[in-house]
Each structure stands twice: as structure tokens, then as C-alpha cells.
Amino acid sequence: MTDDDLRPGETTVAAAAPDDARLRFVGQIRTPFATRDACPRQGDPDGPECRIEVDAPWDAALDGVEAFARLEVLYWLDRARRDLVRQSPRADGTTRGTFALRSPMRPNPIGSAIVTLVRRDGAVLVVRGLDCLDGTPLLDIKPHRGDPAVRRRAEGRDT
Amino acid sequence: MTDDDLRPGETTVAAAAPDDARLRFVGQIRTPFATRDACPRQGDPDGPECRIEVDAPWDAALDGVEAFARLEVLYWLDRARRDLVRQSPRADGTTRGTFALRSPMRPNPIGSAIVTLVRRDGAVLVVRGLDCLDGTPLLDIKPHRGDPAVRRRAEGRDT
Secondary structure, rough: OOOOOOOOOOOEEOOOOOOEEEEEOOOOHHHHHHHHHHHHOOOOOOOOEEEEEEEEHHHHHHOOHHOOOOOEEEOOOOOOOOOOOEOOOOOOOOEEHHHHOOOOOOOOEEEEEEEEEEEEEOEEEEEEEEOOOOOOOOHHEEEEEOHHHHHHHHHOOOO | OOOOOOOOOOOOOOOOOOOOOOEEOOEEEOOOOOHHHHOOOOOOOOOOEEEEOOOOHHHHOOOOHHOOEEEEEEEEEEOOOOOEEEOOOOOOOEEEEEEHOOOOOOOEEEEEEEEEEEEEEEEEEEEEEEOOOEEHHHEEEOOOOOOOHHHHHHOOOOO
16 A cells, blocks of 8 residues: 655554545546656646546546646545655655645645646547656546636636 | 536436545635535635634644645535536536536545635634635645745755
8 A cells, every 4th residue: 555664753643544535536647657756746837748548437527628728637646655744755854744745645645736738639638747656546637727718717707 | 415406418427436545534624605605616815714624633734834825725525416527507508528617516526725824823724715615624735836935845945
């Protein structure tokens, strides 16, 4: 389940098994990043093309997504440990709270990224801006809240 | 579980029960919005103060969060139906795919918002910019990816 060893000063908690809500994977993300060391620290809008593959029957939910230049993508960091409350990103004994970090190790290891849409090929979105491991399970795709079309809708100017 | 009736043209799918991964709620969000009709269509950075209440033992994960002016908040839209692939936001017979909308009704009803941090009171963050119902379960808090301190860390300039 996890490949994360504790570092000096890091703090874990013993919490009940997580079962307040349940997720379904709706596809998978294909990136050039095969290992965690190969993943960039943050997604780069000029980074390599990646593929978001949406599984049936959820591919029908992609209709209209081409209208947006930027999308928000949520995914499941399935290899991350979930019990850390203080982490030491630089492994130097200094720690910060998990909610003050964008580390993949969190009580609910949900990753979020803003990607630029290069093109849609059927049930596949080709995008730039991801930093996750190849094979990462997909949870959701939404129009980016800053997209002009989203703003027009929110202000009732959408026609 | 749901209070959403189908509208003309909307399409649902029959999918297996979601059980690919499990979530734990780490707190709750208190807003002035008691009903869905009272919720704004999008969070306003100048909107009313809301409270993000973090439950023990996860409150220890807040340490250092005061360094960020803006935070990304993830929460669970626990009243939303999850089987819609095409939706009709204006109930006029025209529909769009769920992934082309920021509707709460999605296969994994995870809401995301960017909030401005007003202050921290112990295990409570007072913030602006939320649009969710009072009592919404909290999933995660992360520094906003655009925050200057996050950029410094990503570029290795963090000291």
C-alpha cells in the first residue's frame, strides 16, 4: 500500500479505517513518469503531453469539455500513506503540518491539477500540466473555475 | 441520499457501487448557506466568513498553514446524486456532459474551492470564498498552488 518510510520528526496518528464515503475510479492517467523520483515537483503547463483515459460509461460525461482551455483534474494517489500529520519534506528534522504541504501523503490522498487541454480523442483527453505517476486512477474532471466560459455561466451571461 | 430529480434530457448510468477507494472526513465546514438555493453559484473571495472546523487528531496537520494567504479546500458533497452523465443546468432540455460542468452531481461528488484565509483560531480556519452547504464534510486542505510560498518551494528557493 505504501512505500514511504518515516523521516526524523515526522508524526503519524492512529485513526480508524477510513469509511465515511466511497470513491469510484472513472479512468486512469497515463504520464511519462514511471517512478516517484521521475515526477516533477509541480505540474508544468508546458510539460509533456499526458493522456486522461475515461472508462465507459463515464466517457459520455465528456460531451462539451472541448469548450474549455483549462480543466481541473482530481485523481487518487493510491501509493501514499495516509497517517502523517507532520512531515519533513527535506528530511532535515524540520517538519510542517500536512495541511501546509501539497505532499501526496494526506488523510485523503486526492491530487488536484490544472491542465491545459491539447485535444480530445474520443474517450481520451490529451493534456499538459500533470505531475502524477503513470497509471494513477482518475476521480473527476471539471472546467477550471477561472475559465471565461465558467465565469459567464456563474454570472448568468451564458447563452 | 439525494434530493435531485431528473430533468428532461438528463442521462443516468447504472454503475456498480463505488468501492475503489475510501475516504475519511477530517472535519466539517460551517457556512451561512442552509439550503441549496441559498448557496451562491460560485465562491466569492469577498463573500461571507465561513469556518473550517478540523477534527482531532487531524488538527495537528494545520501547523504552518498560516503562511499561506490562499488555500485549496476539498469537501464531500454528500447530498448529490452520482449517476448523471448528462445534465441540464437550466432545465430547458439542452444538456452537457457532467465533466463539462462544475455541478455538485458527479460520479465522485468532491467539491473544490480556493479560499482566502482570514485567520486561524486553533483547530478552526476562518475563510472567505466558499459556496457549499452548512455542515459539508471536509476532506482536505492544501496550500493553493499559485501561492508565492508554494512556488518558492517547487523551485527549490524555499529557505
